[in-house]
Amino acid sequence: MEPLPEPLKQFIGEARVCRIATARPNGEPHAIPVCPVFDGESTVYVDIGQKYASAEGVRASGKVALLIDYYDDNWALLKGVLLRCNAEPAEGEEQERAGAMIREKFPQYQSVGWEPRLTLALRVYDWRQWGITQPPQYEPE
16 A cells, blocks of 8 residues: 555544445445544544444454545535545554543543443555545636
């Protein structure tokens, strides 16, 4: 994989929400919003419920697509990144580090008594971006 450029790493690290997509064991697509944290290199961590469709999809295929985007009515300002990832449960020290990163970035979790459930390590193996290291590929009005 080509390394993630610094502007892309910054965009990923600043994201407050993203969408992850999986396929259920029967092949049906499934997508949910989640709050990501980024290790600064090539792994994004998210925490999801263990018994839901996304968890089933990860167990079935080990693959996740992750989308972070920014929308503006001025389409010349659109930007986003699609990360294709191998997904696996973060365990032990890695899960502890990810949990600490989540608590630091999202202190609102404290008010709901959040405890890690299924913390996924999403290891990027391919990516596509638009508007971050180069402008979108169309002519603005």
